[in-house]
Amino acid sequence: MEKFGPEEIFIEKSVLNSTLAGSVIKKFSRAKISEVATIKNYLKETPAVSIDRAKKRLFIARKKGGFIKPCPGTPRYLCCNYYILDLGFGCFYDCCYCYLQVYSNFPGIILYANLDDFFQAVEQFLKRNPSLFYRLGTGEFTDSLAFENIYSYARELIPFFAHKKIMLELKTKSDYVDNLLDLAHGGRSVISWSLNPPLIIKNEEKGSVPLDRRLKAARTCIQAGYPVGFHFDPIITYPGWEEDYRWTVEEIFRYVSAESIVWISLGTLRFPPALKDIIARRFPGTKIIYAEFITGLDGKRRYFKPKRIEIYQKMVSWIKEIAPKVPLYLCMESQDVWKKVFGFSPGNPREVERIFFGIKD
Amino acid sequence: MPTKKLIVISPQEINEKDKTFCLSFPLLPFPLAFFIRETGFLSPLVLRKEKAKGYQIVLGFKRMAALKKTKRIPAFVFSGKELPNKKAILLSFYENLSERRFNEIEKSIAIEKLRSLAKITDEKLIKFFLPLLGLPRNKDYLKNYLRLGKLEEAAKKAVAQREISVEVGIILAGLCLLERKLFFSLIKRLRLNQNKARIIIALLEEIGRREEKSIALLLREKPVQSPQDFPTLRNYLLTRRYPEFKAYEKRFFGLVKGLKLPSKIKIIPPPFFEEDRLKVNLEIKEHKELKEILSYLNSAFQKKEFGEILSMF
Numbered sequence: 001m002e003k004f005g006p007e008e009i010f011i012e013k014s015v016l017n018s019t020l021a022g023s024v025i026k027k028f029s030r031a032k033i034s035e036v037a038t039i040k041n042y043l044k045e046t047p048a049v050s051i052d053r054a055k056k057r058l059f060i061a062r063k064k065g066g067f068i069k070p071c072p073g074t075p076r077y078l079c080c081n082y083y084i085l086d087l088g089f090g091c092f093y094d095c096c097y098c099y100l101q102v103y104s105n106f107p108g109i110i111l112y113a114n115l116d117d118f119f120q121a122v123e124q125f126l127k128r129n130p131s132l133f134y135r136l137g138t139g140e141f142t143d144s145l146a147f148e149n150i151y152s153y154a155r156e157l158i159p160f161f162a163h164k165k166i167m168l169e170l171k172t173k174s175d176y177v178d179n180l181l182d183l184a185h186g187g188r189s190v191i192s193w194s195l196n197p198p199l200i201i202k203n204e205e206k207g208s209v210p211l212d213r214r215l216k217a218a219r220t221c222i223q224a225g226y227p228v229g230f231h232f233d234p235i236i237t238y239p240g241w242e243e244d245y246r247w248t249v250e251e252i253f254r255y256v257s258a259e260s261i262v263w264i265s266l267g268t269l270r271f272p273p274a275l276k277d278i279i280a281r282r283f284p285g286t287k288i289i290y291a292e293f294i295t296g297l298d299g300k301r302r303y304f305k306p307k308r309i310e311i312y313q314k315m316v317s318w319i320k321e322i323a324p325k326v327p328l329y330l331c332m333e334s335q336d337v338w339k340k341v342f343g344f345s346p347g348n349p350r351e352v353e354r355i356f357f358g359i360k361d
Numbered sequence: 362m363p364t365k366k367l368i369v370i371s372p373q374e375i376n377e378k379d380k381t382f383c384l385s386f387p388l389l390p391f392p393l394a395f396f397i398r399e400t401g402f403l404s405p406l407v408l409r410k411e412k413a414k415g416y417q418i419v420l421g422f423k424r425m426a427a428l429k430k431t432k433r434i435p436a437f438v439f440s441g442k443e444l445p446n447k448k449a450i451l452l453s454f455y456e457n458l459s460e461r462r463f464n465e466i467e468k469s470i471a472i473e474k475l476r477s478l479a480k481i482t483d484e485k486l487i488k489f490f491l492p493l494l495g496l497p498r499n500k501d502y503l504k505n506y507l508r509l510g511k512l513e514e515a516a517k518k519a520v521a522q523r524e525i526s527v528e529v530g531i532i533l534a535g536l537c538l539l540e541r542k543l544f545f546s547l548i549k550r551l552r553l554n555q556n557k558a559r560i561i562i563a564l565l566e567e568i569g570r571r572e573e574k575s576i577a578l579l580l581r582e583k584p585v586q587s588p589q590d591f592p593t594l595r596n597y598l599l600t601r602r603y604p605e606f607k608a609y610e611k612r613f614f615g616l617v618k619g620l621k622l623p624s625k626i627k628i629i630p631p632p633f634f635e636e637d638r639l640k641v642n643l644e645i646k647e648h649k650e651l652k653e654i655l656s657y658l659n660s661a662f663q664k665k666e667f668g669e670i671l672s673m674f
Contacts, residue, residue: 287570287571290567290570290571291571292602292603292604292605292606294606294633294634294635295632295633295635296633296635297635297636302635304603304605304606304609304633304634305633305634305635306605306609306634307605334635334636334637335637336637336674
């Protein structure tokens with residue numbers, strides 16, 4: 001499902017008159033639309049639904065707090081000092097490895113309608129932290145651009161951040177960038193794509209946009225002056241992975257120039273143990289969960305460390321061969337893995353952040 | 362049940378092969394001859410007369426098995442109209458339940474027959490009948506006990522007679538016919554309990570997924586067939602499931618062995634080699650021993666093996 005088409009829509013009473021709700025009602029007139037007092041109350045009264053059904057339900061809600069939060073990272077591995085702007089939860093793409101599947105109380109896709117409260121929260125956040133430069137993203141619990149055909153969060157967010165001392169990252173597996181092209185972004189918004197070889201996109205990232213369209217969209221954004229980023233996360237091994245990932249790395253630079261890339265992150269497949277059974281049940285054809293995983297220091301299942309080091313070293317060498325100056329970082333990895341891959345290790349999350357392009361405090 | 366007159370009937374007239382209402386497994390004859398001689402009493406069978414099927418036994422399968430050679434058997438006989446399937450199976454169920462404890466296979470048979478003959482809903486089975494059988498009110502129990510019915514006679518007997526646990530029976534029932542037969546013989550040969558059977562089957566399943574082989578095919582392989590105990594088989598399967606990790610572990614312990622340390626010194630890798638430091642355990646009783654150990658360690662640290670060990674982290 002490349003485009004979102006909810007079958008059931010639930011709108012909280014308090015945001016019934018919001019622009020988002022209006023747009024959704026207009027766009028999906030055939031869906032069953034219900035008004036609910038609050039999602040919380042609704043969930044108390046109704047039984048849980050399957051993930052497949054949840055992906056066809058949309059909740060429009062008011063976020064009451066926790067607009068900005070530090071990326072939860074993972075215990076005992078190095079984080080990158082990232083902040084999350086929590087604009088929604090859930091996604092209609094069906095990536096087999098998606099960790100959101102472990103949330104058993106996930107009732108459907110939630111989009112928040114009170115954007116003004118988010119903006120206020122950002123202003124307050126900046127007041128509290130005036131001296132530092134932050135990175136903030138909306139793509140942690142949802143896809144930043146996948147819902148652009150319903151309502152353009154990007155058209156609200158990008159101009160707002162254009163003059164802020166904060167870097168907004170919109171991370172996606174889509175190619176909905178048309179809404180972004182005429183915006184005054186001030187170089188403060190990074191549009192980034194999760195990347196994987198076509199075989200993984202086809203088999204494990206159901207409903208998402210193919211690689212060439214993601215890269216074409218990146219090129220379009222660069223032409224509109226946006227900095228772009230890429231995330232090889234999760235990197236998934238399988239027989240022939242080296243050839244496919246190397247090809248994918250080369251493919252990036254066939255579409256975009258190295259100078260426009262502000263960062264490329266690398267992270268190997270990892271998941272909480274509970275996700276394994278869910279993946280096995282929901283995606284019986286997948287083999288990705290039967291690789292050699294060990295239990296990491298955070299309790300998550302990860303590839304065996306020497307394997308991860310080998311993966312990162314290869315990926316880094318392929319990228320550096322073409323683009324030696326592109327900033328690279330590892331997502332949720334230990335310091336010794338950093339050392340073995342890059343020859344150095346940041347001492348703390350703030351130091352990880354310094355790796356990125358011209359961040360000036 | 363309507364009041365019925367007692368009649369006597371020849372055993373030849375009874376359709377002994379019809380087990381529609383039988384809840385006993387295995388059907389072992391009761392030592393009735395002895396019982397009758399001692400007490401002079403025999404409770405009558407309950408039969409149902411069906412045109413196509415003759416006299417069906419509703420109650421008294423064991424008595425019938427014991428009294429085959431007698432000339433006359435006392436019985437109450439009902440017509441199909443008087444005793445429809447639902448009533449008949451419920452009569453059999455409650456009668457058996459009041460007299461004895463069901464074994465795990467009999468519980469499975471009872472649940473299946475209550476479902477198919479009495480058309481009792483799953484909800485009612487869970488809420489009302491599972492507790493009567495001493496099982497928790499849980500849909501997984503319903504599913505698992507229904508699944509036990511798939512087992513072959515030999516496996517059913519093993520479960521009923523507690524040679525293998527009901528949990529192992531449930532694991533077996535989740536496999537296909539060929540896998541079941543092969544795994545059943547492995548379970549019997551290695552005397553696998555529930556946990557061990559679960560470990561082996563999980564490893565086989567994952568190896569099968571990785572290597573695109575069926576569990577049956579794996580179970581037929583010589584390295585899977587030949588181990589004479591659980592640890593050997595588990596180790597073989599672990600090495601096959603985690604080849605890189607096991608090779609790394611082997612290399613590590615090979616290098617440690619090369620240090621030729623006494624048993625009082627143990628070099629322990631971090632779990633799964635995930636951390637970047639290892640532990641050294643020392644065992645001492647007195648000062649002199651510590652000196653001796655330190656001297657061993659000192660010479661071990663000079664060896665190339667130790668450098669290689671450290672480079673593994």
